[in-house]
Amino acid sequence: MLTNTGIIESRLAVDFPGNQDYAIYASLGDDVITNSGTIKGIVDLTKGNDTYHGELGSVLFGYISLGDGQDSAYGGAGTEVFYGGLGDDLIDGGGGLDTVAFDHAATVDLRLTTAQNTGEGMDTLIHIENLTGSAGKDTFIGDDGANRLEGRHGDDTLTGNGGNDVLLPGAGNNVVDGGAGIDTVSYEDRTYGVIIDLSLAGPQAVGPNHTDTLQNIENVIGGEAGDLLKGDAGNNVLTGGKGDDTLDGRGGVNTAVFSGKAADYSIQSLEGGGLFFKVQDKVSGRDGTDTLSNIRFAQFADKTVVLSNTAPASLTLSASAVAENTPAGTTVATVSATDADGDAITYALTDPTGTFKLDGTKLVLLKAPDYETGPHAYELTLTATDAYGLARSETVTVTVTDVADTPAGGGGGSSGGAGNPSGPVALSLRGTARVDRLTGADGHDVLKGLSGHDRLYGGAGKDVLYGGAGQDIFVFDAKFNKKTNLDKIADFNVKDDTLWLENSLFKANKSLYAAIKKGSEAKPAKMASKFFTVGDKAKDANDFFIYDKKTGVLSYDADGSGSKAAVEIATLKKGLKLTEKDFFFV
Numbered sequence: 001m002l003t004n005t006g007i008i009e010s011r012l013a014v015d016f017p018g019n020q021d022y023a024i025y026a027s028l029g030d031d032v033i034t035n036s037g038t039i040k041g042i043v044d045l046t047k048g049n050d051t052y053h054g055e056l057g058s059v060l061f062g063y064i065s066l067g068d069g070q071d072s073a074y075g076g077a078g079t080e081v082f083y084g085g086l087g088d089d090l091i092d093g094g095g096g097l098d099t100v101a102f103d104h105a106a107t108v109d110l111r112l113t114t115a116q117n118t119g120e121g122m123d124t125l126i127h128i129e130n131l132t133g134s135a136g137k138d139t140f141i142g143d144d145g146a147n148r149l150e151g152r153h154g155d156d157t158l159t160g161n162g163g164n165d166v167l168l169p170g171a172g173n174n175v176v177d178g179g180a181g182i183d184t185v186s187y188e189d190r191t192y193g194v195i196i197d198l199s200l201a202g203p204q205a206v207g208p209n210h211t212d213t214l215q216n217i218e219n220v221i222g223g224e225a226g227d228l229l230k231g232d233a234g235n236n237v238l239t240g241g242k243g244d245d246t247l248d249g250r251g252g253v254n255t256a257v258f259s260g261k262a263a264d265y266s267i268q269s270l271e272g273g274g275l276f277f278k279v280q281d282k283v284s285g286r287d288g289t290d291t292l293s294n295i296r297f298a299q300f301a302d303k304t305v306v307l308s309n310t311a312p313a314s315l316t317l318s319a320s321a322v323a324e325n326t327p328a329g330t331t332v333a334t335v336s337a338t339d340a341d342g343d344a345i346t347y348a349l350t351d352p353t354g355t356f357k358l359d360g361t362k363l364v365l366l367k368a369p370d371y372e373t374g375p376h377a378y379e380l381t382l383t384a385t386d387a388y389g390l391a392r393s394e395t396v397t398v399t400v401t402d403v404a405d406t407p408a409g410g411g412g413g414s415s416g417g418a419g420n421p422s423g424p425v426a427l428s429l430r431g432t433a434r435v436d437r438l439t440g441a442d443g444h445d446v447l448k449g450l451s452g453h454d455r456l457y458g459g460a461g462k463d464v465l466y467g468g469a470g471q472d473i474f475v476f477d478a479k480f481n482k483k484t485n486l487d488k489i490a491d492f493n494v495k496d497d498t499l500w501l502e503n504s505l506f507k508a509n510k511s512l513y514a515a516i517k518k519g520s521e522a523k524p525a526k527m528a529s530k531f532f533t534v535g536d537k538a539k540d541a542n543d544f545f546i547y548d549k550k551t552g553v554l555s556y557d558a559d560g561s562g563s564k565a566a567v568e569i570a571t572l573k574k575g576l577k578l579t580e581k582d583f584f585f586v
Contacts, residue, residue, distance in 0.1 A: 105136025
């Protein structure tokens with residue numbers, strides 16, 4: 001029995017297994033070796049039925065040879081290499097990426113965790129990721145993880161199964177099947193250049209006296225001389241390695257890999273379009289000069305360079321019109337574009353008016369458009385940007401369509417009734433391009449004058465009034481009440497529009513009524529300047545009408561002193577240069 005808690009080092013502590021320098025060489029009997037420290041060199045259990053416990057230790061610069069008995073070996077958290085030898089062995093790699101190597105032709109299925117006939121005995125392999133073959137005919141099958149299966153010499157069959165595997169077929173005539181995952185076939189140990197065509201399903205001449213059949217392989221690593229590596233219709237990663245290589249990705253989105261930093265290479269575009277390049281390694285004896293075709297990315301040690309890229313195209317909006325009064329939050333169209341390279345696309349919107357926003361690919365309203373008071377069309381700039389920063393912008397126009405208004409209570413016309421048995425009537429009336437007289441009912445009406453010189457009578461109710469273009473008159477002839485009769489004038493224009501107030505509403509205010517009672521629609525009476533003020537309250541006894549620029553509220557103060565609360569008449573836009581000249585009594 002041997003227990004190590006420190007460091008055991010072979011005399012030379014050089015690279016293994018080519019040099020037989022032993023750190024531990026067991027006896028010919030049944031030995032138990034416990035390694036809780038570090039061993040630098042070969043651990044050889046020799047003959048006998050031996051046990052190696054390395055769960056808490058590590059083996060560096062060497063391997064663990066189980067010999068010819070019925071042995072058990074338990075690895076630690078690091079990376080270890082085991083040689084099983086003849087006999088029925090149990091090998092548990094533990095943590096890390098562990099390898100079992102064979103001296104005789106072997107058949108191993110890493111999906112099995114029970115005893116299997118490997119060719120060197122009924123061996124049980126647990127927590128083993130990688131396999132290394134012999135000079136014989138090896139058959140290796142990986143599990144669902146990432147495996148490295150190395151056939152070495154002989155006519156080998158390597159099957160990666162699940163996971164992203166690396167398969168090294170070695171010399172001989174081999175069958176290599178990557179299975180599921182993104183799998184790589186590697187000829188990195190070849191001193192000659194190899195010829196690989198991933199589009200071929202049958203046997204292909206890889207090199208001198210060397211024929212391989214490759215299936216379900218996505219990536220290729222070449223040999224140490226000039227290689228010819230061809231991809232297939234999928235996405236391939238091609239590594240030429242040393243020598244002057246020719247790499248043709250064919251279809252898909254393909255990558256060429258180089259060992260140095262990008263600054264160590266020169267990249268030259270060749271004739272034949274944007275997919276032909278020459279990449280030259282400035283460091284002698286390393287990657288050489290490679291010729292690339294149908295390769296999009298060059299992957300270096302420090303970064304990846306995009307060799308070819310096309311900006312997005314066909315940037316369009318699915319709809320070019322939106323109906324007026326469409327509520328905020330409504331998706332009115334979707335934006336789309338194409339990318340010849342298959343890159344992901346992100347979209348951006350520039351809208352000076354703040355009416356729209358982009359939510360992913362959805363064009364969404366931030367506020368309801370209005371045909372009468374707002375623009376009839378919006379010019380928007382859409383930008384589509386691919387994953388590598390190339391962008392395309394297009395200016396599109398979204399028009400606002402006019403929606404014909406109809407009375408909410410049924411029927412139409414320019415004048416509403418006083419009511420009906422079921423309650424107040426709410427009207428939605430629209431004028432014409434001529435001079436119109438629109439009269440609301442006693443509900444919450446919407447009156448739109450459009451482009452003539454119109455006269456709008458809201459009547460009772462909380463009405464919304466749009467004069468539209470032209471010189472319009474807004475008439476207030478119903479008793480003021482903030483809760484039940486507070487109108488909104490959406491587009492009052494100080495230059496063109498006028499406010500008329502029914503003088504009979506002010507009979508209780510004797511001093512005011514005496515001054516205005518002669519006004520009529522045929523001959524409106526002007527408002528005296530002393531009756532009007534701007535601010536949030538009356539300033540003297542005859543400030544009966546008050547416009548608050550900050551809120552847009554127009555109020556009537558019966559006592560003209562502010563001692564009693566004023567009554568709100570209407571709301572207009574904020575900041576208007578309203579004066580007494582905008583008011584008349586009728």
